[in-house]
Amino acid sequence: MNNQDFFSPKEQNIQNLLVLTSFRLESMFDKLVFKPLEISSACFRILFILDRLAPVSPMEIVELLGIGKSNLTQRLNFLNRTGLVEKGLGDQKDRRKITLNLTTLGRKKVKETLVILEEMNGQIEKHFTKEEKQEFFRLMKKITSVVENGLINPRHCLNLDKKKN
DSSP: OOHHHHSOGGGOSHHHHHHHHHHHHHHHHIIIIITTTTOOHHHHHHHHHHHHHOSBOHHHHHHHHTOOHHHHHHHHHHHHHTTSEEEEESOSSOTTOEEEEEOHHHHHHHHHHHHHHHHHHHHHHTTSOHHHHHHHHHHHHHHHHHHHTTOOOHHHHTTHHHHHO
8 A cells, every 4th residue: 555545535645645655664664773772762862963973961961852852861771781882970079970981882783784774775766767866856855945944834734723713
């Protein structure tokens, strides 16, 4: 079954297509990439951020990923137990503030994962022309801009603004 079969003609829109495709992609990547490497996609997102931006505070990760503190704590506990992430003091004056860094094993895990993801990317991209890839990137940048710049008002979509009146 393809995405078009899943939705009625009235439901065939950008949002539904993105949501369903993201679910399918995440499931595929979990099964083919992350599970064999003994991590989840959620944990990899944290490792990737640390690889690019470390040291960072847990709150910075919460903000970047848009996840809850308890969800992050659970993931960090796992990553710490498995030796992929280490906690450090972010401020000598305030010992409550911590920063997160990758361990050597964590850096190795990120590199290993990125190699596999790059191989998968090659398998996907070979089905598209250069022009199709450029158009895809243009459209994804536009969607990302709409989302990141707050141009979507969820309260309006859920009619919450109207219910107040």
